[in-house]
Amino acid sequence: MRVKHKKWADPLIAAHPEMMIENAPQYKGKWQTRFAKEQPLHLEVGMGKGQFIIGMAMAHPEINFIGLEIQRTVAAIALKKALEKELPNLQLICGDGGDLAEYFAPGEVSKMYLNFSDPWPKKRHAKRRLTYKTFLASYRNILQEHGAVELKTDNMGLFEFSLASMNNFGMHFDGVWLDLHNSPENEHNVETEYEQKFAAKGQPIYKLTANF
Template identity: 50%
Template sequence: MRLRYKPGAKERLMSYPQYVIYNVQERKGKWQELFGNDHEIHVEIGTGKGKFLTEMAKANPHINYIGIEAYDSVIISALDRLIEADLPNLKLLNLNANKLEDYFASGEISRIYLNFSDPWPKNKHAKRRLTYKSFLKMYENVLVPQGEIHFKTDNQALFEFSLVSFSHYGMKLNYISLDLHNSDFEGNIMTEYEEKFSSMGHRIYRCEVQFPKK
């Protein structure tokens, strides 16, 4: 995907500190204080333009949401959505998610969403896939005991790889759909990519997995 450069995006992000959080390492272990409540925290890695997480935050005011997106030219659209919706239970982080343990304390997150992650199709790049075992270990370290990952993709190869990765890690498969939009699953909130790919006739795959009890 070629990203369009957006002049002034970084400056605009920094001008809304109530929505886009910086000095993230200082927040470690204190995220509930930032939200001003003791509600559980759900994190989306690769939040893109923010459609999914904005709608989730609207539908679930009793849950705190954090969207992580590395590209300021993309997350700026999520900020625009958040400004319009003015949701107190949603914050954005403009950074790379490969160091979650620097940002969140052990057990600070209740659920992680991985939606339409980069499939990194070449075998030599398998370690970069967000469902690779090293990422799973990182997620487990910041999630509550037996925390969950909810995963969606239109890429069959990535989905198959992920199911194997989850299984090898000892995770429990609570839900699997090989064709989400033709299933009986209720309450699905689509991402921008999901709308695009499903309109092109792509099958959408989804699963909910849970880490093993230690």
């Protein structure tokens, strides 16, 4: 969902280059220099307003996290939240998830998160789904050996498509959950904004984790 552009967004992003990166390719292969110390690097593509990636950074200080968002106002909202927490293991990118090979060196990322991505339900738009084979190939390129992709969605169609796409790509499933919030996996689950919204309506949340 598109968010109306806010006048304060661009000045906020420009004022905090220590947290928000607009020219991500300049750090390709050098992302660890953006953090207080070198640790495994996890990436969320499409972080939205940042609730998940900020929550993960707070819960796991032993991991470095990057949240990526293409919409500038949405990215600025996440930035505002992140600045309040002062997390040394969190960095944000305002950029396009389709350019990952330009942003990260091969094997630079340990794990990726795809949370409530646009399902693109029409068949003719299948190539736009973030679990389509061309995207999976780009993920494999930047992930380390046996690097994992974790997906959460409320959309059964996208979930079924993702299972088939990942299986056909030769990925190995570490876990599949058809009702995350009513499973033991939910014990340490960090929710996104969309997840809270859909779960409150009784919508089951689907989750999978797979590696290359």
